[in-house]
Amino acid sequence: MSKVSGLVHWSYQRAKNLDLVAKIQQQNSIKKTLYIERYPNKFKEEDIRKYFEYFGQIVRVELQYNVYNKPLNFCFVEFRTLESLQNAFSYFRSPAEETGNSGSKESPDRGLIKVWLKEEWLKLKDEYLEHRQSVISALKSQTCQAIPRTPEQSDFQGTICYMTGLFPKTSKAALAEFCGRFSATVEYIDYRGKDTKCHIRFNTPSEANSFVESFGSKIFYHIGPSDFTTDKTLSDSSGAPRMRVSILSGPEEKSYINKHLSTLTKKA
Helix, strand or coil, rough: CCHHHHHHHHHHHHHHHHHHHHHHHHHHHCCCCEEEECCCCCCCCCHHHHHHCCCEEEEEEEEEECCCCCCCCEEEEEEHHHHHHHHHHHHHHHHHHHHCCCCCCCCCCHHEEEEEEEEHHHHHHHHHHHHHHHHHHHHHHHHCCCCCCCCCCHHCCCCCEEEEEECCCCCCHHHHHHHHCCCCEEEEEECCCCCEEEEEEEHHHHHHHHHHHHHHHCCCCEEEEEEEEEHHHHHHHHCEEEEEEEEEEHHHHHHHHHHCCCCCCCCC
């Protein structure tokens, strides 16, 4: 073996040994670490360290944060010895009457804090991720099998009503509530805040016809954002015109559907 190849072999073995040592150290660290959650939100690293030092010397406290650098209210605490970890673990897992109190007036109520061995927590995490992946895979499979149907113009023929005489700056919610007085289920309302007119889509042509017939049996006036009345006296004082409604048909219906086909599938 040449000096160069020998040096390469030595370097490889050294790197391999260092990697093995790092893995062993990591495993030992995990065995002496607790996963802790549900401690008071005001607790900072020094508060957690001070509280858990009651059970033994602390090597490190690792708080966890989200992408916005906000605390997630769980952390990892690594103890110097397995004995200290077992003391803390037993304290939180045993009934209160068996262990008594830590004696620190600053300590939070033990019943609020939950602890797991980090080894235990990692296994649960892996099981959760595996389950989530299986669910996602199943949903993707179902999505791939389903063939989405593109809405067609014929789906909406005879279902769209044109209403005029509205009070400006009303709301879609007020219009939907008004239509509900006639036992009509509104699927979609096309209304812009300053208009005095709107388009309303119903689920079927029969529902649209039923609404128009019921609406036509009375004379309505829209005198306020949510105020619909049949009192002509109130209408005269406010200057509100009579409300009118009709079902779109022919070229007018075809033009409207072609223009709004993508939004007609939305709900009110």
